[in-house]
Amino acid sequence: MIDPRRLRILRAVADHRTVTAAAAALYLTPSAVSQQLNALEQETGHTLLIRGGKGVTLTAAGEILLAHAHSVLAQLERAEAELAAYAQGSSGTVTVAAFATGIAEVVAPAIADLARERPGIAVRVRDAEGDESLPLVLDGEADLAVAVEYRGAPGADDRRLARVPLYAEPFDAVLRADHPLAAEERVELAQFAGSDWIGPYPGNPCHDMVLLACELAGFQPRLVHLSDDFRAVAVLAGAGAGVALVPRSALRGMDLRDAVVRPVTGPAATRRVFAAVRRGAEDHPLTRPVLDALARAAAGLSTD
Known part of the structure; x- marks a missing residue:
């Protein structure tokens, strides 16, 4: 009989690619993870992992077992x-991992909604960048993620996660306010091909979106200044340090000082935001109301 707890450990190792990283995610010691994996191999009668200097890879048998896991x-x-649901659980805590703008746009309104409609459900928020929240859900550190599409993100058909689309924004x-193109109502990205750029660090999902938008416009942006704080990005743009692409919701209510904001024509970046839970948990009596509240908050958004 295969112990399902060991299947969870196998999946964590497959996700993190090293025993040490999987152990940290599961709050176990590396030796405990290794012992459980050895026991799983004995249970199945197959070698499941190949251990190398740069981490571990799954054998063919390991891949088969992972699919079943x-x-x-x-x-x-x-x-x-x-x-x-049988116990009629109407109270409890749901941990939501979300990026800062997502917290402002949908998580906070959902919390206010739940306080009125489902006061027994408490939401605990963890600030996590768009590419950090999904691993927190998969590792069991969060119940629900508000995340963005990014290169390498688990797709809608991922067997580990169930997703609910929330909103998309340009x-x-x-x-800078005195930039030659500031007088235009709309701008084309190709017009900034020779400019210095300000953008997020590599690894931030928005970094990939900016690069892709510029590539579609026919050039590679010269990223001179890097910051994951959109307020800092806007201030640098206002100071004339370069131009930037910023998600529309991140600019809402921001003191732009000497900067101006212009919509983009032609190929442009779009941030697609979704909620995700571990597959099978989407109808949990605590999780479902939170997903529904997030969807209602997203439906009331304006991208103007």
Whole structure:
């Protein structure tokens, strides 16, 4: 009989690619993870992992077992959800990992909504960049993520996660008020091909979106200044340090000082935001109301 707890460890190792990183995510010691993996190999009678200097890779048998692990763990999530529903669980805490703008746009309004409609549900928020929240959900450190599409993100058909689309928003150009193109109502990215640029660090999902938008416009941006804080990006643009693309919601209510914001024509970046939970947990009596509240908050958004 295969211990499902060991399947969770196998999936964590497959996600993190090293025993040490998987152990840290699961709050176990590396030796404990190794022992559980050895026990799993004995249970199955197969070598599941190849251990190398740069980490571990799954064998063919390991890949087969991992595919079943996704189904087994999702079914366990469903069992917990049904048991909770049977117990008529109407109170509890849901941990939501979300990026800063997502917190402002949908998480905070959802919390206010739940306080009126489902006061027994408490939401605990963890600030996490768009590419950090999904691993927190998969590792069990958060129940729900508000994340953005990014290169390498788990797709809608990922067997580990269930997703709910929330909203999409364009990126606007931010430039100094006396920039030659500031008088235009709309700008084309190609017009900034020779400019210095300000943008997020590599690894931030918005970094990839900016690069892709510029590539579609026919050039590679010369990123001179890097910051993950959109307020800092806008201030630098206002100081004439360069031009930037910033998600529209991040600019809402911001003191732009000497900067102006212009919509972009032609190829432009779009940030697509979704909520995600571990597959099988989407109908949990605590999780479902939070997903619904996030969807209602997103439906009331304006991209103007």
